[in-house]
Amino acid sequence: MNRVPVRLAAGPLPELPAGWVTLRPRACPCCAGRVELQIELARLVREQKPRGVLIEVPDAGHLPALRRSLAEWPLAQYLRVEPAD
Amino acid sequence: MRLPAVLHVLSLVLLLFAASMLVPLAFSLVLADGAYAAYAKALGATLLAGGALWLATLRAGRELQVRDGFLLVALVWTVLPAFATLPLLLQLRELSITDAYFEAVSGLTASGATVLSGLDRLPPSLNIWRGFMIWLGGMGVIVLAVAILPLLGVGGSQLFKAETPTPMKDTKLTPRIAETAKGLWLVYFGLTAACLLAYRWAGMSWLDAAMHAFTTLGLGGFSTHDASYAHWNSPKIEAVAIVFMLLAAINFATHFLAWHRRSLRVYRVDPEAKVFLGVVGASVLGIAAYLAWQGTYPDYGTALRYAAFNVVSVATTTGYANTDYNLWPIFAPLWMLFLCSFASCSGSTGSGMKMIRALILFKQIFRELLRIIHPRVYNPVKLAGQPVENNVVFAVLAYVFVYVSCIIAFTLLLALSGADVVTAFSAAVASMNNTGPGLAQVGPATTYAGLNDFQTWVCSFAMLLGRLELFTLLVVLTPAFWRK
Numbered sequence: 001m002n003r004v005p006v007r008l009a010a011g012p013l014p015e016l017p018a019g020w021v022t023l024r025p026r027a028c029p030c031c032a033g034r035v036e037l038q039i040e041l042a043r044l045v046r047e048q049k050p051r052g053v054l055i056e057v058p059d060a061g062h063l064p065a066l067r068r069s070l071a072e073w074p075l076a077q078y079l080r081v082e083p084a085d
Numbered sequence: 086m087r088l089p090a091v092l093h094v095l096s097l098v099l100l101l102f103a104a105s106m107l108v109p110l111a112f113s114l115v116l117a118d119g120a121y122a123a124y125a126k127a128l129g130a131t132l133l134a135g136g137a138l139w140l141a142t143l144r145a146g147r148e149l150q151v152r153d154g155f156l157l158v159a160l161v162w163t164v165l166p167a168f169a170t171l172p173l174l175l176q177l178r179e180l181s182i183t184d185a186y187f188e189a190v191s192g193l194t195a196s197g198a199t200v201l202s203g204l205d206r207l208p209p210s211l212n213i214w215r216g217f218m219i220w221l222g223g224m225g226v227i228v229l230a231v232a233i234l235p236l237l238g239v240g241g242s243q244l245f246k247a248e249t250p251t252p253m254k255d256t257k258l259t260p261r262i263a264e265t266a267k268g269l270w271l272v273y274f275g276l277t278a279a280c281l282l283a284y285r286w287a288g289m290s291w292l293d294a295a296m297h298a299f300t301t302l303g304l305g306g307f308s309t310h311d312a313s314y315a316h317w318n319s320p321k322i323e324a325v326a327i328v329f330m331l332l333a334a335i336n337f338a339t340h341f342l343a344w345h346r347r348s349l350r351v352y353r354v355d356p357e358a359k360v361f362l363g364v365v366g367a368s369v370l371g372i373a374a375y376l377a378w379q380g381t382y383p384d385y386g387t388a389l390r391y392a393a394f395n396v397v398s399v400a401t402t403t404g405y406a407n408t409d410y411n412l413w414p415i416f417a418p419l420w421m422l423f424l425c426s427f428a429s430c431s432g433s434t435g436s437g438m439k440m441i442r443a444l445i446l447f448k449q450i451f452r453e454l455l456r457i458i459h460p461r462v463y464n465p466v467k468l469a470g471q472p473v474e475n476n477v478v479f480a481v482l483a484y485v486f487v488y489v490s491c492i493i494a495f496t497l498l499l500a501l502s503g504a505d506v507v508t509a510f511s512a513a514v515a516s517m518n519n520t521g522p523g524l525a526q527v528g529p530a531t532t533y534a535g536l537n538d539f540q541t542w543v544c545s546f547a548m549l550l551g552r553l554e555l556f557t558l559l560v561v562l563t564p565a566f567w568r569k
Contacts, residue, residue, distance in 0.1 A: 001382060001391075001408065035531050042411045042528070073312035074409040074530035 003080040004045055005052040006070060010060035019051030029057060029066050038075060045078060053079070086567070089145030091153050092138055095160050099135030102165055103128050108217050109172065113210035116292075120176050120208040127171030134168070152566070154237050158229065159561045162549055166190045172214055177201075183538045190545045192218030194552035195226060195434055197306025197404035197521035198544065200534040204311050209292055212309045216299035220277065223303030223434035226552065227269050227337050231432045232262040238480070239556045269337045272344060277302045280329040287321040301329045304434040306404025306521040313529070314394065314407040323394045323407055334361065334401035336432035356469040357430040357440040364440075368424055369396045372417050379414050392417075395529075400424035402435045404521025406529035418524055422511060425518045426488075436519035436551055438488050445473060445481045487555050492517055495547050502539050512536070516547035 007014070016022070023044060027033025037055075044053065057066060070081045110124035149157065166189035173185045180188075184200040191198045192215055204212065277298050284294035293309050300307045310316035314323060332340070335358045342351045352358050373385060373392035382388040391408050398405045399421040410418050427443035429435025448466045455464050465472040492513050499509035504526065511523030512533070522529040527536070533544060550558050560566050 001412065002380070035526075035535055038531060039411075039525055039528070042409060042530070043525070046412050046414065073315055077315065077408060078412055 001078045003078055004050060006079045006081050007052065007054045008063055008066060008081070009054055009056050010058070010063055013054070013056065016054055017052065020054060021048055021050040021052075022054045022056055024056050029055070029062060029069070034069055037069070041075065041079065052082075086156070086569070087146060087148070087150065087153050088156075089142045090147065090149055091157050091160065093142035093145045093147075094149065094157055095164065096135050096138035096142060098161055098165070099131060099138065099168065102168060102221075103131035103135055105217065105221055106131065106172065106214075109210045109214035112213045113208065116209050118208035118210050120172075120210050123172045123175035124210070124214070126175055127168070130171055131168045151237060154233060155557055155560050155566070158233060158237075158553060159558050161225070162193065162553055162558075166193050169193060169218055172211065176208065176211055181538070183541050184534065187533065187541045187545045188215070189218065190548050191521070192305065192307065193222040193225070194519050194548045195219045195222040195303040195305035195436070196402075196516065196519040196548045196552075197300065197304075198515065198527070198548070199307060199521075199532050200541070202311055202532050202534065204309055205316075207309075209309070212296050212307075213292070213299075215307045216296040216303075216309075219303035219305035219307055220299035221303075222305065222552075223333075224270060224273060226434050226436075227273060227432065228262075228266045229553075231269060231336075231338055232265050234554055234557070237557065239484075239554045268341050268345075272337050272340045273302060275344075276329065276332060276340070280325070283325040283329070284322065287325045288317065288319055289322060297326070298329075300405075301326055301403070302333045302434065304330065304333050304401055304403045304429070304436075305519070306398065306406075308405065313405050318407070320390055323390070326405060327393060327397045330397050330401045330403050330405075331362070331365070334429045334433045334435040336430045337434075338432050339430075354469065355430075356444060360444060361428055361430050361440050365397060365400050365424070365428055368400065368420065369393045372396055372420065375417060376413060381413055396421055396424070399520055399522075400428040402429055402437055402518050402520045404515075404529075406522065409528065409530035411524055411528035411530060418511075422514045422520075422523070425520045426514065437517075438485060441468070442481045442484060444468065445478060446485055449478055449482065484555065487559070488517070491547070491550060491555065495543060498543050499536075499540050502537060502543075504536070504540060512540070512544055513547060516544040517551040519548055519551050 021044065023040060025033050025037045025040065027036055029037040041053070044050065055066065057063065067081060069075060070079055106124050106128040110121055110128065113121040113124060166186055169189035169192065170182070170185035173180055173188055187200055197219065280301050281294050281298035284297055285291060289297065296309050314326065336355065339351050339355045339358060343349060369392050373389040376382050376388040376392060377385045382391065394407045395410045402425050426437045427440060429437055429439060431439045431441045445466055445468065452464050452466055455462060466478050467473065495513035495517065496510045499512055500506060504512065507524050508526040511525065512527045515521060515523035515527065527533050533541065536544065
């Protein structure tokens with residue numbers, strides 16, 4: 001499966017290339033909301049076929065755990081986290 | 086109704102089930118994973134309950150009537166999961182009774198839907214117990230389908246009977262249920278051993294090979310890894326799984342005859358096996374082409390690999406995954422769910438309405454069309470060249486009507502209790518057909534743990550209903566059944 005690039009942001013939103021979409025998880029994406037994020041991402045990738053996804057989290061404390069989630073199955077199978085600038 | 090006699094047989098089944106807990110206990114002791122106490126306590130409790138029931142019903146008669154058969158089958162598949170929960174509850178203290186019963190029902194109905202995650206970190210013997218439940222469930226299902234349901238005449242299941250005079254079943258397998266069961270179990274055991282060796286050859290560890298051989302032949306999708314078959318990312322392992330899933334979804338009576346006669350001709354004349362392999366094969370090629378065309382995979386070869394594994398897995402009601410097919414364009418997983426509703430053959434460990442009923446339904450549609458054009462023509466529904474009696478056709482029609490009604494009812498119940506429509510529908514279909522994973526919240530990359538307690542019980546009931554061919558369980562729930 002072609003892997004969709006993902007960027008993570010916890011502060012001011014960077015400018016996005018054309019075809020990218022932003023996802024704001026409704027629950028904490030690294031613990032309780034992990035499954036919900038998984039479902040949201042699957043639906044977004046299947047239905048919108050974005051060129052890339054920006055996941056915006058409320059604070060930077062979530063980022064390390066979120067990065068680990070994205071590196072595991074099943075998310076790693078179709079998402080590729082771009083290195084932080 | 087001879088309740089004491091039914092309970093006496095149930096007590097014997099319970100005692101045998103207690104003995105089956107020796108398997109995970111032995112694994113636990115050999116692997117020293119620290120879980121042996123859970124099995125020892127569960128074994129003791131099951132032995133005690135079975136023994137007490139056996140003593141209390143010792144003076145009961147031994148003869149069972151047809152009506153008793155319904156109650157016995159319903160009791161076996163509802164009481165056994167209660168005892169099967171014990172090792173889970175004793176080992177995983179945070180697991181609720183609702184979730185544990187769901188997991189046990191899922192195992193013994195050979196569904197493979199799970200509420201557990203972190204499977205890679207579970208004591209290995211607990212995964213063996215989960216897999217062994219599916220294998221035992223498969224053994225029960227084969228005898229239920231080939232020997233018991235035809236006697237009860239559930240939903241046209243007279244057709245499943247090994248003694249049915251069709252070309253593929255033109256001789257009695259063996260004269261008695263016990264002998265028939267032994268013959269079929271021998272094939273089941275042999276195929277399980279072959280599957281274990283094939284998995285080991287393909288690169289699995291012995292432990293993984295054992296667990297997955299149990300679940301492949303039982304056609305339940307439990308795995309030892311959260312990532313299921315994506316854990317290995319091995320086309321070789323996937324190919325082994327595909328071959329054995331297809332074998333397990335074909336009537337075990339056909340395998341038995343093929344082995345008995347040392348001939349592959351029986352597969353050619355089995356009306357179900359041909360259509361099953363044709364429909365699944367065409368679906369694999371079609372979905373692979375569709376996925377390549379949609380750009381889900383870069384080339385047809387890659388699309389074929391993923392389509393072959395996941396389509397066969399869902400169509401045979403197994404439930405393994407080597408990718409999150411939830412991400413595929415929605416047509417593909419919907420077609421797979423449609424397939425799992427009817428593709429498996431009768432007398433296999435697969436579930437759903439069964440290919441034989443789908444064939445009769447399909448032929449009945451054409452019979453009706455022909456009747457409209459030529460009202461006086463005599464055109465019986467035929468299967469393998471033999472006419473099928475009208476009462477069997479009507480039983481099949483009633484079965485399909487109840488089947489569809491149940492899926493609608495379960496979908497509505499799940500939606501009513503808060504599930505989104507894709508989750509509700511797919512969970513209802515996947516539970517009724519004992520497939521395991523559905524879509525969205527209960528997709529192949531997630532578990533059923535996100536459902537609330539009510540929804541979990543609904544799915545547990547749906548799995549039991551689907552596994553017991555609907556009427557076996559429904560008839561026990563009618564007041565008329567209990568009247569003298």
